[in-house]
Amino acid sequence: MILIADGGSTKTTWCLVDAQATRSLFHTEGYNPEFINSAGIIASLLQSLPRTLVTAAITEVYYYGASVVSPPQVATVADAMQAVFSQARVFVGHDLLAAARALLGRRPGFAAILGTGTNSCVYDGEQVAHNVDSLGYFLGDEGSGAFIGKALLRDYLRGQMPAAVEASFLSTYGLEREAIFDQLYNKPFPNRFIASFAKFAYDHNSARYCQQLVAEAFELFFRNIIVKYPDYQAHTFNCVGSVAYNFREALTQVATAHGMTVGKIICSPIDDLVTYHLDTSPA
Numbered sequence: 001m002i003l004i005a006d007g008g009s010t011k012t013t014w015c016l017v018d019a020q021a022t023r024s025l026f027h028t029e030g031y032n033p034e035f036i037n038s039a040g041i042i043a044s045l046l047q048s049l050p051r052t053l054v055t056a057a058i059t060e061v062y063y064y065g066a067s068v069v070s071p072p073q074v075a076t077v078a079d080a081m082q083a084v085f086s087q088a089r090v091f092v093g094h095d096l097l098a099a100a101r102a103l104l105g106r107r108p109g110f111a112a113i114l115g116t117g118t119n120s121c122v123y124d125g126e127q128v129a130h131n132v133d134s135l136g137y138f139l140g141d142e143g144s145g146a147f148i149g150k151a152l153l154r155d156y157l158r159g160q161m162p163a164a165v166e167a168s169f170l171s172t173y174g175l176e177r178e179a180i181f182d183q184l185y186n187k188p189f190p191n192r193f194i195a196s197f198a199k200f201a202y203d204h205n206s207a208r209y210c211q212q213l214v215a216e217a218f219e220l221f222f223r224n225i226i227v228k229y230p231d232y233q234a235h236t237f238n239c240v241g242s243v244a245y246n247f248r249e250a251l252t253q254v255a256t257a258h259g260m261t262v263g264k265i266i267c268s269p270i271d272d273l274v275t276y277h278l279d280t281s282p283a
C-alpha cells in the first residue's frame with residue numbers, strides 16, 4: 001500500500017492507495033519543520049492516524065510538506081515518517097514540488113501556492129528549476145492567508161476597518177488586543193493563527209473593503225514575486241491552495257492584468273498528485 005501526503009502548515013491531506021488502486025483520504029495537522037520536531041510529528045501521527053491503518057503494511061510513503069527544503073528540515077520529517085512507517089520506502093519533498101507535479105504533471109511550466117503561505121516556481125517537468133523566495137510570513141508571503149490575515153488584524157487593531165466590517169469582525173472573533181498578542185508571541189503556530197482570519201475576508205467578500213484588501217494582496221504577490229521571473233508572461237499561471245481557489249476570480253483578474261494567461265487553479269493538489277504517482281515511475 002502507498003501513502004501520499006500533501007502537508008501544509010495548517011493541515012496535511014493523506015491518500016492511502018491499496019493494491020486495487022482504491023483511494024482513501026484522511027487528514028492530520030500540518031507538520032512544518034520550522035515549528036515542530038521529529039518527536040512532535042511522531043506523536044501527532046500516532047494519535048491521529050486512522051485506527052484501521054496498519055502502518056507496517058505501508059510499502060511507500062511520498063510526503064510533500066511546507067518548509068521541507070534544507071537537509072535538516074528534510075531529515076526532521078523523513079526521520080519521523082520512517083519511525084512511524086518502518087517498512088516503507090520514504091520520499092520527502094517540498095510542497096512546491098507537489099504543487100508543480102499536481103498542476104503540470106510531466107509538462108514544464110509555472111506553478112504557485114497560495115494557502116497559509118506563498119510559494120512559486122518554474123518547473124522543468126521533473127523538478128523545480130527556478131524559485132523566487134517568498135521569505136515566509138514574517139517578511140513576505142504576499143497573497144497568502146497569513147498575509148491577508150495580518151492585514152485584517154492590523155486594520156482591526158488600528159481602528160482602520162469600516163465600522164460595519166469592524167463590528168462583524170468583533171462579533172465573529174471577540175478577541176481583545178491582549179489575546180491577539182498572546183496568540184502571536186506566546187503560543188505555538190502563530191502563522192496558522194494569522195492565516196485563520198483569511199476566512200473572514202472570504203465570508204465577507206461582498207464588502208468592498210475585503211475585496212480591495214484581497215486584490216491588493218494579490219497585486220503585491222505579482223509585483224514582488226511573480227514579475228521577478230524572467231519571461232514570466234510566457235508561462236500560463238497555475239496555482240493551488242485554499243486562498244487561490246476561494247478568491248480565484250480576484251486572482252484571475254490580477255494575473256490577467258499582469259499579462260499572464262490563467263490555467264489551472266485548484267484547492268488541493270492531492271487528487272492530481274496521486275494520479276501523478278500512479279501514472280509515473282517512483283520519484
